[in-house]
Amino acid sequence: MSAIAIRGVRKNYGKTEVIHGVDIDIADGEFIVIVGPSGCGKSTLLRMVAGLETITEGTIEIGGRVVNRLEPGERDIAMVFQNYALYPHMSVFDNMAYGLKIAGLSKTDIRARVGKTAAMLQLEPFLDRKPRQLSGGQRQRVAMGRALVRDPAAFLLDEPLSNLDAKLRVQMRLEIKQLQQSVGTTALYVTHDQVEAMTLADRLVVMHDGVAEQIDTPMAVYARPATTFVAGFIGSPAMNMLPVEAAGNLGLTLANGRTVKPRDIRLPEKGRKAILGVRPEHIAPVSGANADLELDVVAVETLGADTLAHGRLAGAADGSGELVARLPGSTQVQPGDLLPLAIEPGMAHLFDAETGARLAELDLPAKAARAVKPLAEALNA
Amino acid sequence: MQTKRTIFGNRVLPYALLLPQLAITCVFFLWPAGQAFRQSFLREDAFGFKTEFVWFENYGKLFVDPQYHNSLWVTVVFSIGVAVLSLVTALVLALAVERTLRTARAYTTLLVWPYAVAPAVAGILWWFLFNPTIGILPYALDMVGYDWNHRNSRVDAMILVIVAASWKQISYNFLFFVAGLAAIPHSLVEAAAIDGAGPLKRFFTIIFPMLSPTTFFLLVVNIVYAMFDTFAVIHATTEGGPAQSTNILVYKVFEDGFIGLNLGSSAAQSVVLMVIVVALTVIQFRWIERRVQY
Numbered sequence: 001m002s003a004i005a006i007r008g009v010r011k012n013y014g015k016t017e018v019i020h021g022v023d024i025d026i027a028d029g030e031f032i033v034i035v036g037p038s039g040c041g042k043s044t045l046l047r048m049v050a051g052l053e054t055i056t057e058g059t060i061e062i063g064g065r066v067v068n069r070l071e072p073g074e075r076d077i078a079m080v081f082q083n084y085a086l087y088p089h090m091s092v093f094d095n096m097a098y099g100l101k102i103a104g105l106s107k108t109d110i111r112a113r114v115g116k117t118a119a120m121l122q123l124e125p126f127l128d129r130k131p132r133q134l135s136g137g138q139r140q141r142v143a144m145g146r147a148l149v150r151d152p153a154a155f156l157l158d159e160p161l162s163n164l165d166a167k168l169r170v171q172m173r174l175e176i177k178q179l180q181q182s183v184g185t186t187a188l189y190v191t192h193d194q195v196e197a198m199t200l201a202d203r204l205v206v207m208h209d210g211v212a213e214q215i216d217t218p219m220a221v222y223a224r225p226a227t228t229f230v231a232g233f234i235g236s237p238a239m240n241m242l243p244v245e246a247a248g249n250l251g252l253t254l255a256n257g258r259t260v261k262p263r264d265i266r267l268p269e270k271g272r273k274a275i276l277g278v279r280p281e282h283i284a285p286v287s288g289a290n291a292d293l294e295l296d297v298v299a300v301e302t303l304g305a306d307t308l309a310h311g312r313l314a315g316a317a318d319g320s321g322e323l324v325a326r327l328p329g330s331t332q333v334q335p336g337d338l339l340p341l342a343i344e345p346g347m348a349h350l351f352d353a354e355t356g357a358r359l360a361e362l363d364l365p366a367k368a369a370r371a372v373k374p375l376a377e378a379l380n381a
Numbered sequence: 382m383q384t385k386r387t388i389f390g391n392r393v394l395p396y397a398l399l400l401p402q403l404a405i406t407c408v409f410f411l412w413p414a415g416q417a418f419r420q421s422f423l424r425e426d427a428f429g430f431k432t433e434f435v436w437f438e439n440y441g442k443l444f445v446d447p448q449y450h451n452s453l454w455v456t457v458v459f460s461i462g463v464a465v466l467s468l469v470t471a472l473v474l475a476l477a478v479e480r481t482l483r484t485a486r487a488y489t490t491l492l493v494w495p496y497a498v499a500p501a502v503a504g505i506l507w508w509f510l511f512n513p514t515i516g517i518l519p520y521a522l523d524m525v526g527y528d529w530n531h532r533n534s535r536v537d538a539m540i541l542v543i544v545a546a547s548w549k550q551i552s553y554n555f556l557f558f559v560a561g562l563a564a565i566p567h568s569l570v571e572a573a574a575i576d577g578a579g580p581l582k583r584f585f586t587i588i589f590p591m592l593s594p595t596t597f598f599l600l601v602v603n604i605v606y607a608m609f610d611t612f613a614v615i616h617a618t619t620e621g622g623p624a625q626s627t628n629i630l631v632y633k634v635f636e637d638g639f640i641g642l643n644l645g646s647s648a649a650q651s652v653v654l655m656v657i658v659v660a661l662t663v664i665q666f667r668w669i670e671r672r673v674q675y
Contacts, residue, residue: 051574051575052575073574073577073578079575081571082568085569085571087569087572089591098573098578099576102577102578102582103577146576
């Protein structure tokens with residue numbers, strides 16, 4: 001049985017439909033991150049699960065119970081808001097105890113549960129303080145505590161880290177992940193930050209324009225993006241997209257008239273228009289003879305570990321063929337250089353030119369394993 | 382703290398710029414207040430032939446006068462009545478605006494209109510509505526078996542002046558409550574809903590405490606209004622009657638001074654009122670500064 005089941009959910013505001021039928025099944029204890037650009041409907045979807053927005057069509061189940069018509073308080077969920085939404089006139093203790101008091105717990109029970117949660121979050125010294133006397137990180141912890149103390153069936157988190165500074169965000173990200181693992185409660189987490197999404201999620205839901213474009217593990221989303229949108233959204237810098245036309249045995253014809261033949265991927269039938277996607281980290285500088293394509297370097301960003309070479313596919317018409325390559329930090333490149341590059345085997349992605357959907361039938365089965373290996377190493381390092 | 386300072390090259394100019402405001406304060410406030418203060422120590426006969434300095438005799442007489450005690454009591458009942466009625470009604474209306482989305486603007490605009498009506502006009506309006514002979518409300522009350530007559534009944538008269546005085550104040554309070562409600566982050570109410578609080582619980586544990594600075598400010602403003610700005614309402618409806626039952630302090634100042642021509646006592650009463658205003662203002666500033674931080 002899934003902890004949360006979202007089935008064919010749609011949302012209309014008047015005549016505009018903002019969510020076009022989303023299906024997600026969330027297993028018990030799973031950490032699901034919904035990621036997407038602002039306005040994609042991710043917060044609306046979360047608020048529908050919470051009961052703060054009505055559901056126009058479809059059903060939402062929590063713990064096997066259809067909750068469409070239940071009040072937020074009856075859904076057995078707890079939510080952490082972007083601005084924390086701590087009650088400013090109540091002490092930290094009262095903030096955490098509010099839901100328990102309403103639930104009708106005895107004073108000793110409330111004291112015990114709040115005390116336990118406060119100890120877990122190291123909030124004990126602050127129980128008598130008002131929220132305004134706390135730092136941003138402490139407020140964030142109180143908001144987490146208010147959710148934890150109620151021991152709900154699911155946590156809903158709406159961009160909970162976006163009000164923190166960068167350093168604190170990294171620290172809290174880790175804390176949230178550890179907390180969720182230690183209590184084992186299902187979590188549904190909304191963010192627009194792809195790093196947060198990749199690091200926290202057991203499974204990712206990438207949303208775009210009210211549609212869940214891909215639901216999969218972070219590594220699978222990275223290695224086999226289902227659409228050009230997902231490919232461009234996950235990964236930084238974004239994946240390079242080059243329009244190509246299949247040229248039979250020669251490979252794929254680029255906009256500049258030259259052909260490339262990426263290895264470890266099947267090629268579409270001759271004449272078919274497609275989009276070739278290659279991540280900047282999957283093109284390597286090679287000697288001229290082995291080059292798949294040439295980068296006309298326009299700008300160089302040195303990040304220390306890496307060097308990003310921005311430019312254009314050599315010979316492409318103006319305004320097309322934008323290309324970025326992530327090179328080792330020691331590479332010497334200058335604007336104006338013509339850089340011969342090769343696509344790493346199995347690292348080419350092909351998408352339909354019209355719909356942007358991945359041409360999954362062209363993926364070789366062996367490719368996934370090869371894709372995961374260097375990334376797993378990178379994560380372990 | 383950083384403040385913006387303007388440096389004037391000319392030493393006279395800043396004083397010249399202050400002059401209109403100072404002149405208005407002197408002519409319309411300080412001078413009449415001083416006159417009242419002086420007059421409160423004098424006894425003058427009704428025709429102005431003879432004036433005598435009597436020290437605190439006017440005050441002494443005032444504080445043992447049962448009619449003055451009655452007026453004080455009437456003022457307390459009236460002020461509390463006006464404050465409670467106008468605050469509660471305004472809050473209910475403001476909460477209603479929060480819930481309606483599409484027509485909220487039109488609704489707000491309509492509700493603000495009464496504030497533009499002069500107190501005397503408001504008084505007359507309610508006098509007509511409640512007129513025992515021609516009024517629509519006594520007619521309606523008669524059908525449910527209540528014999529309304531504010532010319533005989535002390536209670537009816539008090540209800541009439543409270544309703545008439547509250548009516549236009551509701552608009553004012555309403556605006557402040559709408560602004561106060563808009564300032565409460567929506568997520569707080571949502572968080573309370575997720576914590577399981579029903580609408581009433583949410584109102585009393587979250588919304589109302591968050592509104593408390595607004596409410597306290599309005600309470601003081603409304604009491605000041607009821608005590609000092611309702612002369613026209615009383616004058617247009619009951620004229621303090623029947624049997625002194627609606628003769629609030631500010632109306633008594635007028636009645637004793639301009640009808641009874643007892644200028645010394647009238648002046649002493651206005652000095653007492655002045656002291657009350659100062660006290661209320663001090664309370665307001667002192668408390669508001671503390672209460673805004675919940």
